[in-house]
Amino acid sequence: MRSWALAAVVVNAGITVTGAAVRLTGSGLGCPTWPRCTPDSFVPVAHPEISPINTAIEFGNRMLTFLVLAVAIACFLAALRLTPRRPALLKLAILQPAGVLTQALWGGLVVRSALNPVTVSVHFLVSIGMIAAACALYARSGEGDNPPQRLVHRDIRTLGFVLTGSVLALLVAGVVVTGTGPHSGDEAASRFSFDIETVARVHADLVWVAVGLTVALAFALHVTNAPGLARRAALILFLVELAQGVIGYVQYFLAVPAVLVGLHVLGSTLVWIATLRVVFLLRDRGPLPNSAGLNAAAVNAGKRVTSPSSP
Template sequence: MLIQLAIMGLLVALIPLTLTWVSNDVNKYRKLVWVTLFLTFDLIMFGAFTRLTDSGLGCPDWPGCYGHSNPLLAHEHISAAQEAMPTGPVTVAKAWIEMIHRYLAMAVGVLIITLMVIAWRRWIKSRHIEIKFRPWFPSALFLFVCLQGAFGAWTVTMKLQPIIVTIHLLLGLTLLAMLAWLGAQQNEHVPVSALGRALAWPALIGMLLLVVQIALGGWVSTNYAALACNDFPLCHGTVIPQMDFENGFTLWRHLGKTADGEYLPFPALTAIHWVHRSFAFVVIAYVAWLAHKALKDAGLRKTGRWLLIVIALQLVTGLSTIYLNWPLAIAVMHNGGAALLLLLLVMLNYKARYAPLAEGKTARISVLRAGENTAPTI
């Protein structure tokens, strides 16, 4: 079974590997980094779809499905479970959703291994001269994707325990951020002014605030608290509703239960939702201010513009989940928007710290030339 699963992951990975190989890009390594990032973003989106469709236990064992490498071979077991509980966690559709998510994850693992091998070979071949092929970061990515795989296994074996699922989500987004940083290292960047360089620390603060908000959003999702407040801007008709913070933010407990094993009270779900909603305004205000500052610098302007667009879309999708009673497509988009915001803030942090510093007339000429010759970036 393990060999069959490895083959499935390799077959999925062959598609982006082939597209990279036949592309016209001279720097295949840079191309592969960005292709891997794109597939990781897709994996995060599909992971959100898996979670939001309650498919996390579509195959209740790991890494296969009832001991098989695909749901076709496990059809008898899946059908029996679905017949016994038609609306339960195991159905044919949910099994396929869960296994496709695992195949995508394995493909990302294959791509990261490929990046690590290429980096080591180029680093040794260049006799440790080519800085862009330093293998330490790709090797760290490999170790990190192994850790992510372990939490993926625990997500299933520990029956969707909220803290495990939330950490699994955060690790996936951290992997995306690391790939974005590696991609930024491969690109050429438009020089930034002293004003842009001064945004290095504010950009780091903005990214940390977003990480806190993503963690809160993950806690909402893994506890199924998205509709705990179904009105806006009030919650249950009041600014500060009845809430149970103690049970809501007890981290080590089973899904839907308190630490004592009792059913989780509704005020606990309200507390989870309300904190995420309230902190969102802090993040929106700060990121909008940060993007406004970035617009004033030629090297950061494009990233700042995209930040404003995505933060606006994120607000719209967040409100739509409440007003439209949590439609699946919009909920998935909201998860994807958070990942895209993180990616943009990683790029802003990199550019503010490591992009060339513009100085005087010569720098203005270099800015124009860089804008003509640089590969499209965000």
């Protein structure tokens, strides 16, 4: 269960980045229709007005959806076969195939709207939601179902929630910047009418808020001698944010080259995953439900083996 949940985190993050690559290469309408690639074919065919490379990139990204769907179904089946069955994991697992189907339908709307920046932005944010669900599934599959017990002071855990909200706001601001900037995915695509410098500055301000909250959280965890895993996770988040910040400022001063924008999208998914990891490590739900039963069975088996009356 835990392995498939980790795979779900990886593939959802991966298709988020490859989706950005489709836009950055100008391949957003490489397949100009949906669900077909062209008006009369589900697979790429020569089209006089579309580059074969752009068509291959867009069609390839569509095919990756089936990989994400396969992992999503595997997550659901793994949760379904757990003994004892855990309803919490089953609910989280079913979000994966449901999310993939939602994304596929929404992707059709993105194409049919000619890459309207609103639909493209929502497409990315739904991916962020699916990554969050996969991270939750991964965390919950490695722990029990007891009520959550704080491993840190209440105010520190609250700070973790505030940090998560700030990172989510940062991601929303990021898609607004993207929807205003030059990489639309196709020459025919529309753009937000905001001033690019203004939205970029707002985005940068939110970066500093998130970094400041991360530093505060890392410091609070250190001085309160919080569990080592939580302290290391906060440090990793801070380092990922620093790398992401460097990429962001460099791409801004270099007039947002496509390669750096792609790395920035990768960085945004890593910041989100690292943030969620910190929050999940601030509480504990006890051992896995079957751990106690397995240990008891092992002890009883040992007693039977060592008992004088045993055959």
